[in-house]
Amino acid sequence: MDNHYCIYICGVGGQGIIKTSTIIGEAAMNQGLDVVMSEIHGMSQRGGSVSTELKIGGYNSSIIPNQAADMLLSFEPIETIRGLDKVNSETKIVYNTHPIIPSSTNKPYPSVDSITKTLRENFKHVLPIDGAQLAIDAGSVLSLNMVLLGAVTADDKFPLTKESVIEAMKNNLKPKFHEMNLKAIESGYKSIKG
């Protein structure tokens, strides 16, 4: 089962989730690996929850079965909770701690610390990162997706090299942002690797 790797990526419409996933997928293809990905367009993009699923290895289905994700990569704290059907006790749970508070909701937004604490009670690999701040430090809050992309490459089991992911990033995003994106990827990588 070497080189099998499933990432469930979730967040809010407009955070660059589909682009991030496509970059990983393209990098996998360039490394000669089988890869399929699922994405949702349409209604879900009007500020709604968005998710993509990325499966590297010999899969035909682009949907990750329940409890079968190697990594849950969440761009927003409560979206992490919505994605938990996909995780098991070994799954790396990486999430950005900066909340996007939904409008017109009758339920209060839980504190991010309580989310982290509750996740840690249940799972071994809970990895919160202040992605929004790291993105601002890299040059723009818009590079949040690159910070999280860097975090993915830091997982020991992730079958792609950081270099091939960077190559795919360059192929997908405008050259004028490459320098900032490289910084963001590096800081995301370091936030996990330490």
Next chain:
Amino acid sequence: MNLKELVTGVSGEKQFLLGNEAAVRGVIEAGVSIAATYPGTPSSEIGNILSVLAKEANIYFEFSTNEKVAMEVAATAAASGLRSFTFMKHVGLNAAADSFMTTAYSGVNGGMVILSADDPSLFSSQNEQDTRNYAKLANMPILEPSNCQEVKDMVKYAFDLSEQFKIPVIVRTTTRVSHMRGVVEFGDVADNSSNNDNHWKRCHFNKDPSKYVPVPAFAGDMHVRLWDKIHKIEKVSNESEFNRVIELSNDKKYGIITSSSAYNYAHDVCKFNNLDINVLKLGFSYPFPHEKVVEFLKDLDEVFIVEEVDPIIERDTLAVIGAEKLDVTVHGKLDETFPIYHEFNSDIVADGLNKILNFKQDSEIKFSSGLEKLQDDIPSRAPVLCAGCPHRAMYYGVNKAIEELGLKPSDVVFASDIGCYTLGINPPYNAADYLLSMGSSVGDGCGFSVSTDQKVVSFIGDSTFFHSGVSPLINAVHNKHNFVLTVLDNRITAMTGGQPNPGIPVDGMGDEAPEVSIRKLALACGCDYVRVINPFNLDQVVKTYTEAFERNDTAVIISKAPCTLIKGLTKKPPVQFVDKNCNNCDKCVSELACPAISKINGKITIDESQCDGCNVCIQVCKYGALEAGR
């Protein structure tokens, strides 16, 4: 990837493509000359891409006013001898159905392919109808790709098949195929270079009314010819490499017959659970490959039919078993092994197979009670009207007018339609009470106005009005119906990603085009009361609705303001909150439900990154706590 590579990419090159991008590459490899669509998720990206690439790919492309027109554009092109492509979401085929049915009778000369994208689990649709029923209804061959490579290959092959048998061919995708990304290896591109001053090829239509005019005297023979084609095509489907057995076992006790995205789940469940079971994958499912299915079934004891939505392969398989007197037990939807609605996934397929095969080990993860509570308590994140959306102002305004006239919400029926504005269903607007299909709000307005004692307001978008709102408006005037039609003209086809429509001076290939006036159309239909208003002026919105409610005819209010998602619009500065003036009435939050306004820690907060400066909230606040930004 740069989209241009869909045109310039050479045979053997590999790209990581969306299913819809793969469809475009298939169209380009097939040498298509004419393509037409009305946008609809999950097929929309095909049009968005063709819109950009048409000229380089020698394709004439249009966003037609509706799917029926798109079908007719493609049908006539194919009758004339060009390769043509039309594509739509599954319910779009309903709009196109009248002409679609006859294209099977009249047939084609150039290849014609109809891609219909189903939406199991209704990610963005009003139903989950199964296009495969249409293949049987019209007697048209259908191909069902499971992945992006197959989308490209089957679209390309469909043109050859269509041309060989002179019949249009359907390609059915599902959301999970259209919106899957995967590795696609390119093939050769057929030459479709232009032979004239336009960028696409033209040919000459050879008249033959006995083939193309289905008057009763000719249509009977057309039906005979159609069946003759279908009998011949059945031989092809029996031999097609798209109908193939994936051997995962030497044991012949159990088998699976499957198609489309459901095949992916069946395959993965068998592979990753080491199940001793062979799979017959049907990529060419109508005409049903009877002999290939018999060959697969004859040694089996039991067969699972794994297909999404309707039990079509299942009923065809039961018919084969009956006709051939085989002794095979069928497990599918009809015996409730698998659900008969909604999309599948590997878990659902595994659960179904497990009912007979008992291979699954229980591996339930138990979460702490704290986490279970957190899961229950997190706020939902449903799609909402964007900050600055003109529809919000209209919904607020109509509700205000109703209040000012002393009416209760139950005194007014809101007939809604298909677009972003269907989100008006949500509180606090509650402005969608009935909906059937594209354009239905106008016909529904006619019906409610004669059958109820309530006031009726219909809401329809600009693109939807052009799609199928005009003829019911004529009906409304002629039959003296009494309701208020609101055309929410936001200068774009917004919900599907921002395509142009006839109200905009640009066509599907980016060229300048005549702009069709909704106001003049309404006047020409015979409406006496037609008002074009600025939705961001709340007083005007309320006043206009109040006037319209007091009339006894079909009144038309056109709200004209661009969608905030249109690129290149200049944003106004964000609204400023003046804390000292705030009376904590919370009306800006509770009555507008704008995503840029929230109450955080007891204080109104404007999210400046979202606020579009539409200033509607300023007009709602009576206390001067919201001010225009500078």
